[in-house]
Amino acid sequence: MAFVQHLLFNPAIPAVERQKALDRAFSDPGLPTTNPTSSFWLRAPHPDLARSQSSELPKKAEVVIIGSGVTGTSIARTLLTSRKLPGGTPTRPAVVILEARDVCSGATGRNGGHILETGEEFAELEAAHGVDAAKKIIKFRLAHLNEMLAIAEEYGLAEHSQARKVQFLSVHFHEEGWRDAKRCIERLKECLPEETREWELLEGADILSKLCLPHGRGVVAGPAGAIWPYRFVTGVLAHLKEEFPQDLVIEANTPVTGIEDNSVGNNNSLRYLVQTSRGAIRARHVIHCTNAHASHLIPGLRGRIYPIRGQMSAQHPGDKFPFHGTEHSWIFNYERGFDYLTQLPGSDTGKMMMLGGGYAQGEQGGLADIGISTDSNLSFYADIHLSGALSAVFGRNNWGTVSGPNVESMWTGNMGFSADGFPWVGRLPTSLTCRGQREGSSGSEWISAAFSGEGMVQAWLCGKAVGTMLLLEESNSAESQDADLDWLPSQMLVTHERVKEAVLPRHAEVITSHL
Numbered sequence: 001m002a003f004v005q006h007l008l009f010n011p012a013i014p015a016v017e018r019q020k021a022l023d024r025a026f027s028d029p030g031l032p033t034t035n036p037t038s039s040f041w042l043r044a045p046h047p048d049l050a051r052s053q054s055s056e057l058p059k060k061a062e063v064v065i066i067g068s069g070v071t072g073t074s075i076a077r078t079l080l081t082s083r084k085l086p087g088g089t090p091t092r093p094a095v096v097i098l099e100a101r102d103v104c105s106g107a108t109g110r111n112g113g114h115i116l117e118t119g120e121e122f123a124e125l126e127a128a129h130g131v132d133a134a135k136k137i138i139k140f141r142l143a144h145l146n147e148m149l150a151i152a153e154e155y156g157l158a159e160h161s162q163a164r165k166v167q168f169l170s171v172h173f174h175e176e177g178w179r180d181a182k183r184c185i186e187r188l189k190e191c192l193p194e195e196t197r198e199w200e201l202l203e204g205a206d207i208l209s210k211l212c213l214p215h216g217r218g219v220v221a222g223p224a225g226a227i228w229p230y231r232f233v234t235g236v237l238a239h240l241k242e243e244f245p246q247d248l249v250i251e252a253n254t255p256v257t258g259i260e261d262n263s264v265g266n267n268n269s270l271r272y273l274v275q276t277s278r279g280a281i282r283a284r285h286v287i288h289c290t291n292a293h294a295s296h297l298i299p300g301l302r303g304r305i306y307p308i309r310g311q312m313s314a315q316h317p318g319d320k321f322p323f324h325g326t327e328h329s330w331i332f333n334y335e336r337g338f339d340y341l342t343q344l345p346g347s348d349t350g351k352m353m354m355l356g357g358g359y360a361q362g363e364q365g366g367l368a369d370i371g372i373s374t375d376s377n378l379s380f381y382a383d384i385h386l387s388g389a390l391s392a393v394f395g396r397n398n399w400g401t402v403s404g405p406n407v408e409s410m411w412t413g414n415m416g417f418s419a420d421g422f423p424w425v426g427r428l429p430t431s432l433t434c435r436g437q438r439e440g441s442s443g444s445e446w447i448s449a450a451f452s453g454e455g456m457v458q459a460w461l462c463g464k465a466v467g468t469m470l471l472l473e474e475s476n477s478a479e480s481q482d483a484d485l486d487w488l489p490s491q492m493l494v495t496h497e498r499v500k501e502a503v504l505p506r507h508a509e510v511i512t513s514h515l
Contacts, residue, residue, distance in 0.1 A: 003337065003360065004308065004417060007367045008504070017364055018508040024371020025306035025504055029293045029414075031255050032100045033374040037411035039110045039230075040314035040352070042102075046234040049241070050102045052250045057279045061096040061249070063470070064274050064281055066256050066297070067289030068099040069108030070455065071448045071463040073233050073240075075287055078467025080244045094247040096281060097237075098274070100255035104233045107291055107455065110312060110375065110413030112340045112356040114329055115148055115225030117141040117457045118170045119196065120181050122188040129491065135191055137489045141457040142195055145225045148460055152232060155239045161232040162345055168224035169202075170331040171216045171393075177333055178203075178217040185220055198223045212322065212398040226329050226342040229456070254278050259286060259297055261436035263443070271443035284443040285470055288428070289463070291416035292373055294449045300432030303504045305424060305450040307414045309372040311382040312356040314409040317343070318391060320400030325351055332393055336360045339389060352408060353390060358382030375412045383410055418450035420502040425462045426469060426494035446470060447494065462492065 008018055045051075063079060065072045076095050099105075117138065125134035145165070152163035172178035182201055189196045202208070203218035211219065240248050258275040262268070270282035288294055292307035317323075325345035332339040337360025344352045359366045362379045369379060387407050391399040418424060428445040430436045435445070448466040451458045465488045472484065 003366065004370065007365060007370065008508075013364070013367060015508040017367060021367050021370040022504060022506065022508060026303045026506065027371065028299075028302070029296050029307050029373035031296060032106060032293060033376045034101070036101070036105065036375045037378065038409065039105075039312070039411045039413070040354070040409040041113070041228060041230040042105060042109050045102065046238065049234050049237055049250060050252065052103060052252050053254070054249060054251060057251060057254065057276065058093060058096055058249055058281055060092040060270055061281055061283045062092070062094045063096070063285045063287060064272070064283040065095060065097045065287045065289055067106070067291070068097050068103045068233070068237070068250065068252070069106050069289065069291070069459070070229065070233055071291070071459045072097055072287070072289040073236050074460045074463030075289065075448065075467045076248060077236065077240060078464050079470065080240055080247055082467075082471055093249045094244070096249045096251065096283070098254050098256055098276060099250070099252045101253060103237065103250060103252050104230050107413050107415060108233055109230045110411060111229055111455060112312060113227050113229055113342050113354055113456075114340060115145050115227060115456045116168050116329060116331070116340075117144075117224075117454075118168065118220055118222070118331060119188045119199065120170065120184050120220065122191070123184040126187070126191075131191060133489065133491065137491065138188070138192065139195060140461060140487060140489055141454070143487070144457045144460055145223065148227065148232070148456075149225060151236065152227070155236055157232060157235040161228045161235055163227045163232060164225065164326060164345065166224055166226050166327060166329050166342075167221055168329045168331065169211065169213075170220040170333065171213055172218050172220075172333045173215055174333070174335040175217050177335070181220055181333070182218065196222070212394045214395040214398070215393070224329050227456075251276075251278070256297060259433075259435060259445070261433075263436055269442050272445070285446065287446040287448070287466060287470070289448055291449045291451065291455075292414035294416060294424075294447065298428065298432050298447070299434050300499070301424070303506070304419050304499070304502055305416050306371055306419075306504070307373040308417050308453070309369040309375070309379065309412050310356065310415050310453065311358055311379050311386065311410070311412050312354070313386045313407055313411075315353045315355055315390060315407050316402045316404070317351055317353050318394075318399035318402055320398060321394060323351055332357075332389070334360070337366070339386070341390075355386055355390060358385040358389075361385040373414055375414050378410055378412055386410070415453045415455075416450045417452045418502065419504045420491075420498070421452055422450075422489075422491045423448065423452075423458050423462050424450045424494055425465050425488065425492045427473075428494060429496065429499065431496075431499060444470075444473065461488070
């Protein structure tokens, strides 16, 4: 998140260019593009779910979830496994998932496949929010590793989704950055000794040489996960469809074009009319899991949640590079920017290197990618960087050569960033949706979005939190809400105060004048 603020607040960048980025951040992101770049993760679409559509769109539903990625899947699982929602008839299912394109073809089907929290933001979080809040935020992120690996095991998806525990190596190539990282991890270990027992600080030429990192200054190492995100999500959805055939309907290639609130003067418990390209659905609740595209249907979130284009690649390893797919994942921290890498563990796809990043090497140092809401084009300069990074990072003697093209695939995806760096989780007020005239009517609109590039250690439990909130509202158990959601950091909640404060400045000149 800090790198975005640096660009928008940097007086060395012409104000006119920063203003263009702000204008994009406050604009309507629209619907997902119909001609996206081709993600390696999607090369073998799920045979039953990818283009799933009912012969006729359901007319009614208890809950409509917009978005079929990791967030929407987590919410659906939370709601369905609780068995507390009404519905369960062919004409009124409990949950309908609407996806603008093929199932899980958005950010989840395009990300890096990491379940990774390095803890290197702890000092920044402590300074801004206090030690207790910083500890809670880091513990929330760390919880995703065991949660997601356990779910993969529960549904028998561990092998197919390649869900595995690895050791992350957060490599620093710049001396000042390494000193800062060491201070932060030492403080983290002091404050969370039990949670960081497996964290290590590695430095010295011999150690780095054994890790094939001849140019590194030091490494933060600790537990992480790696996964094929598309296979995980579609695998979970397939199991939910089988377990709840009457309660779950998934409609792919059904973009939502509008939402109307009919609560005033209407006794119908199905408060919302959800308009799609294939007709309308009446629903009691609507949950937005559209991340970078959230403000298309929620106008009040423009400038609060905004898209950023990211880039990923699948590359063949050099012939001298030792296999790491079941052992390590990597973060490469440069003087300017960072990259992230996993290696696939083999089987049907080989030992591909899944490298993403190159943001800081993009046009205008990445500023040109702020506010970009399409995944249909590559960043030329990020392409140049990613295509040549691995042999340089690992050392050409350790890497060797690649027979044929080294890049198998290059694609982009859209990340949803928030102005204050935290996800938005909870019930949406009418001040943001610009729908309805009163709060407290039967049914609500909800959101779980804006993971600021770290969705795999935030999205699943944020989704679980929204599902839990909805169930508490339905059961009239407001008095138990705090206890049931005690694990969710308060900074992520949707509040009226946050609506007022967590928004980007509208004008670049204002930013410069306050520096």
